[in-house]
Amino acid sequence: MSAVEQALPQFSSKRLEEIKTLIARYPHSRSALLPVLHMAQEDFEYLSMDVQKLVAKTLGLHLMAVREVVTFYTMFREKPCGTYLLEVCTNAGCMLNGADELVRHLCDTLEIKVGGTTPDGLFTVTEVECAGACAGAPVVQINNAYHEKVDAAHMDVFITEARGQGGKK
Amino acid sequence: MIPSDPQKVTGICFDHVDVPNQNSLAVARKNGAYAFLPTVLKEFDADKIIDEVKTSGLRGRGGAGFPTGLKWSFVPRNTGKPTYLLCNADEGEPGTFKDRDIMRFDPHLLIEGMIMAGFALDVKDAYIYIRGEFLHEANVMNEAIREAYAANLLGENILGTDYSMDLTVHRGAGAYICGEETALIESLEGRPGRPRFKPPFPAVEGFYGCPTVVNNVETLATVPAILEHGGAWHAAIGVPNNTGFKIFSVSGHVNKPGNYEVPMGTTMRTLIEDYCGGLQHGTVPKAIIPGGSSSAWLMAEHYDVPLTFDDLIKAGSMLGSGAIIVMDETADLVALTRRLAHFYAHESCGQCTPCREGTGWLERVMNRVETGHGCEADLKVLKEASEHMAGRTICALADGAAAPILSLLEHFPDELRSRMAQSHQEEQSA
Ligand SMILES: Cc1cc2nc3c(=O)[nH]c(=O)nc-3n(C[C@H](O)[C@H](O)[C@H](O)COP(=O)(O)O)c2cc1C
Ligand code: SF4
Ligand code: FES
Numbered sequence: 170m171s172a173v174e175q176a177l178p179q180f181s182s183k184r185l186e187e188i189k190t191l192i193a194r195y196p197h198s199r200s201a202l203l204p205v206l207h208m209a210q211e212d213f214e215y216l217s218m219d220v221q222k223l224v225a226k227t228l229g230l231h232l233m234a235v236r237e238v239v240t241f242y243t244m245f246r247e248k249p250c251g252t253y254l255l256e257v258c259t260n261a262g263c264m265l266n267g268a269d270e271l272v273r274h275l276c277d278t279l280e281i282k283v284g285g286t287t288p289d290g291l292f293t294v295t296e297v298e299c300a301g302a303c304a305g306a307p308v309v310q311i312n313n314a315y316h317e318k319v320d321a322a323h324m325d326v327f328i329t330e331a332r333g334q335g336g337k338k
Numbered sequence: 339m340i341p342s343d344p345q346k347v348t349g350i351c352f353d354h355v356d357v358p359n360q361n362s363l364a365v366a367r368k369n370g371a372y373a374f375l376p377t378v379l380k381e382f383d384a385d386k387i388i389d390e391v392k393t394s395g396l397r398g399r400g401g402a403g404f405p406t407g408l409k410w411s412f413v414p415r416n417t418g419k420p421t422y423l424l425c426n427a428d429e430g431e432p433g434t435f436k437d438r439d440i441m442r443f444d445p446h447l448l449i450e451g452m453i454m455a456g457f458a459l460d461v462k463d464a465y466i467y468i469r470g471e472f473l474h475e476a477n478v479m480n481e482a483i484r485e486a487y488a489a490n491l492l493g494e495n496i497l498g499t500d501y502s503m504d505l506t507v508h509r510g511a512g513a514y515i516c517g518e519e520t521a522l523i524e525s526l527e528g529r530p531g532r533p534r535f536k537p538p539f540p541a542v543e544g545f546y547g548c549p550t551v552v553n554n555v556e557t558l559a560t561v562p563a564i565l566e567h568g569g570a571w572h573a574a575i576g577v578p579n580n581t582g583f584k585i586f587s588v589s590g591h592v593n594k595p596g597n598y599e600v601p602m603g604t605t606m607r608t609l610i611e612d613y614c615g616g617l618q619h620g621t622v623p624k625a626i627i628p629g630g631s632s633s634a635w636l637m638a639e640h641y642d643v644p645l646t647f648d649d650l651i652k653a654g655s656m657l658g659s660g661a662i663i664v665m666d667e668t669a670d671l672v673a674l675t676r677r678l679a680h681f682y683a684h685e686s687c688g689q690c691t692p693c694r695e696g697t698g699w700l701e702r703v704m705n706r707v708e709t710g711h712g713c714e715a716d717l718k719v720l721k722e723a724s725e726h727m728a729g730r731t732i733c734a735l736a737d738g739a740a741a742p743i744l745s746l747l748e749h750f751p752d753e754l755r756s757r758m759a760q761s762h763q764e765e766q767s768a
Contacts, residue, residue, distance in 0.1 A: 194506045196420075196463070196546050202528035203511050207470070234528075241530035242511035244470045260432045261631055261663050262589035264677055298514060298681055299432035299631075300471055303589035303663075304596045313473045 177223050178213055188227060198228050202238055206245055215246040243297075251286045251293035253331055255324075256310040259296045262303030267320070271307050272296060274321040278328060291331060339370045340563050344574040350583045351559045352599040355443040361478055363485040366446040372491060374566040378454055379499045382565070384415075387458035391561065393569025395581035400426050400517075400554030401630065401659045403647040410551060412541040413459055419548040423461040424526065425452060427468040427475075427555050428510055428517035431630035432681065433661030436585040436597050437555035441468070441475045444559075445482035449505065451558035453496065454565055456503045459551055463504050466555075467522050470511040479507050514685040518733045519552040520544075521687065532687045533733040554659075556585055576602030580646035584660050590627075591618040591666035603644045606636070610664060617666045625665045625749065629658025631678050632738025635745035672757055675746045676704035682739030693736035696727035700743055712758045721747055 180188070188205055192198045205224055206216065213220045216239050225235045239245045255275060259268040272283060275294050279287050286293040300308045305317025309324070316323070340353055359365045367373075378387070392407030413421055425448065429437045440448055448466070456464050468476050483505055486492045494502045513531050515521045521531035523545050544550025560582065564572045573581045580602040586609060589595045593615030600609060606626065610616065617623060625635045628645075634655040636643065643653050650657045665671065683697040703719055706712050724740035724747075731737075746754065 194463075194504065196548075197527070199528035200508075200526055203470075203525065204509060207509060207511065230528075237530055238528065242470070242513050244512035259677065260681060261627070261674060261678060262433060262595075264674060265590045265663070265665065265669060297512075298684065299430065299434075301429045301435045301438055301469060303433055303435050303587065303661075306589060306595070310471065313471070315474070 177219050177226070178217075180209075180212065180223065180227065184208060184212065185227075192228075199230060199234075201228060202230065202235065203242070206235075206239065210245060215249050217247070251291050253292050254310075254312055255292060255294045256297040256300075257294065258298070258300040258302075258306075258308040258310075260299035260303075262299065263307040266306040268307040271309070271319065271321060271324070275324060278325065292328070340567065342567050342571065344567075344571050347575055347583070349599045350563045351440055351444075351447065351556055351585060352597070354447070355439055360444050361442065361446075361482060363446060363482070363489060366444070371446045372450055374562065375450060375453060375491070376497050378565050379457060379497060379501055382457075384458045384460065387454065387565065390565055390569040391458075394564045394572035395569075395576075395579065396557065396560055396564060396572065397580070397647060398554055399556035399560070399584065399660070401431065403657060406553065406557055409541060409553075410455070410459060412539070413549045413551060414542060415460070417549060420463065421459050421461050421549040421551070422545040423452060423456050423459060423464040424519075424522065424545065424550060424552045425464070425466040425555055425558055426517060426519065426522060426552050427466050427472070428514075428522060429469055429472070429555075430514035430517045431632065431659050431661055432678070433587060433589055433627060433630050433663045434659040435587045435589075436660065438472060438475055439597055440555050440559050441472070442478045445479050446486070447559045447562065448479075448555055449482060449486050449492070451561040452505060453491065453503060454561050455551070455553065455558055457501050461503060461551075463506070465526060466505070466507045467516070467526055468507060468509055469516075470509045473509075476507050476509055483507065513687075514681075515687045515733070515735060518735065521733070522552060523550065530687070532689050533735075535732055577644070577646055580648055584645065584657075586645065586660045586662055588614050588662045588664065590662075590664040591623075591669065592616065592664050593618060600645070602646050603649075605642050605644050606662070607641045609645065609662070610641075614664075617664065619666045619668050623664050624667050624669055625671060625745070627661070627663040627665075627742075628653075629656045630661040630738075631663070631681065632734070632741050633658045634741045635749065637749055671746055671750050672704075672708050672753055675742050676701075676708040678742045679704040679739070682735065686735060686739070690731040690736065692727045693731045693739070696723050696736065697739045699723045700739065704743075707754060707757055710757055712754070714755075714758070716758075717747065717751070717754060 192201045209220050221235045225232045257272050279292050302308045309316045309319045354360045354369050388410050396406045397403040510516050516525045516531035518533045520534035525531040540550040575582050583599050584602050585599045598613045622638045640653045647657045679701040683701040686693050686697045688694040703716050724743045727736040728740045
């Protein structure tokens with residue numbers, strides 16, 4: 170094994186078992202690519218080039234095959250984000266119910282731009298497409314959990330509490 | 339339990355969504371889940387099931403309204419290849435949020451529908467392709483599937499019969515285009531979701547080149563009621579050629595946004611006024627998006643349109659996924675259209691030039707117009723670019739991108755022009 174390969178991050182043995190079971194659910198192991206990328210992002214926070222190499226090796230795919238999938242799908246991140254990822258839906262239903270004002274409030278409060286992360290690494294704010302929950306407009310996803318009928322006051326409380334916890338989720 | 343008298347039915351897919359813990363197998367069973375499944379597996383065969391579904395008049399609930407029984411009858415038999423069943427739970431069309439509620443509140447209804455469809459189509463492996471953001475819903479589905487396996491409702495020799503089927507939940511990762519059935523198949527094969535040319539249709543050549551049926555969550559969740567009560571029972575609900583109930587996801591400027599399952603043929607006005615508590619401001623909507631963001635807008639004159647596939651086509655739009663976005667007099671339609679133009683530009687998979695270039699153009703011009711920097715010539719650009727895109731691409735995303743722009747141009751040219759006039763006034767007074 171070369172020095173470069175040794176430096177690659179590794180999946181835990183439990184994860185490798187899970188991946189093996191997963192592959193058996195499909196006619197070809199390639200189908201396991203999206204689920205394995207989700208697992209990798211959960212384990213390593215984001216999909217660095219090394220993590221993408223690990224995924225390619227684990228599934229016996231070319232790195233390019235992994236890269237084109239990582240770059241195609243918006244949920245896959247190649248860079249780290251804040252401890253709290255605040256994804257505000259600004260599509261039609263949410264826009265009609267104050268989503269743009271909510272984004273502005275968040276950016277003003279956190280003193281960042283859309284897509285930016287606070288200097289303490291706690292919060293990232295992004296705009297996303299319709300979250301499929303428009304009856305709860307405006308919708309904010311915080312680290313994959315849906316928060317519905319969110320207003321500025323709700324977010325203020327959330328931010329204060331998150332800061333109080335000193336960055337631990 | 340759903341009444342066998344079609345006149346007394348109050349809902350099909352949503353009959354039990356309000357029941358606490360309906361997601362657990364024990365509670366679902368108490369409410370009739372899987373009660374009729376043994377009869378189907380032991381006494382029905384493929385032809386009988388497909389005939390019942392044909393008789394029911396069920397049309398796909400994912401957007402295109404294609405007759406489900408007919409779709410199933412296209413699947414070639416005895417090809418020597420496996421047949422796959424894929425449930426489309428991508429639910430990405432802006433305004434749509436119904437499949438989420440079926441999955442998180444009554445997952446066993448979907449599982450039962452998939453077992454029945456799988457049995458009719460001789461499927462050994464079935465998948466639920468669920469949008470990646472629905473993590474909670476995927477977890478609920480997985481737990482329900484685990485319970486179903488433990489009760490021998492899935493896996494080898496279901497309920498002691500010869501029929502075996504595996505069911506797997508597969509999460510997408512944030513790409514609207516993966517709701518298009520051939521993009522969904524590409525994605526399930528571990529690739530970017532780029533739609534394929536049709537033909538061949540998935541029924542003949544789909545997942546890994548094998549016969550594949552793709553159906554929406556709501557479509558599959560309707561199957562158990564149809565088989566239990568008969569196709570004729572379902573056909574007696576709603577109106578001819580547009581039978582059964584339909585879930586409408588209503589959002590925007592209504593007082594009680596939400597999912598409402600009503601008989602096909604209910605009017606838009608009834609849905610908005612009687613079910614959704616009317617508009618937030620005023621009494622007449624400024625515009626209504628009737629079938630997801632990709633459908634042409636309806637104006638007040640269509641407020642009494644019966645909600646059916648056929649009536650919405652007659653009104654110049656489509657029923658689509660049943661996603662109704664209501665805009666009252668306070669809505670800024672130029673801003674809304676600009677936002678949708680951004681959506682389509684962001685979500686275009688980029689493989690067709692008219693769509694890739696066209697959606698980019700539309701977004702740039704709408705940005706200019708919204709911020710008050712547009713000019714009369716921009717209206718022509720918007721119109722020509724939209725018309726040039728529609729119908730010239732591999733999939734229907736491009737038509738969807740054109741719909742809001744063409745609606746805005748047709749019905750609200752003054753609103754667009756006043757945006758321009760405004761900017762000129764500002765420039766002059768500056
Ligand atoms: C751009 C685009 C997005 C789509 N998104 C979805 C979706 O999220 N869910 C869905 O069920 N169908 C969606 N469809 C329709 C599917 O291609 C397909 O017609 C449907 O899943 C078939 O199921 P049905 O016959 O049960 O309606 C989409 C189509 C297009 C062109
Ligand atoms: S129409 Fe657009 S989204 Fe559809 S295949 Fe072509 S480029 Fe991709
Ligand atoms: S528009 Fe925000 S959830 Fe649909």
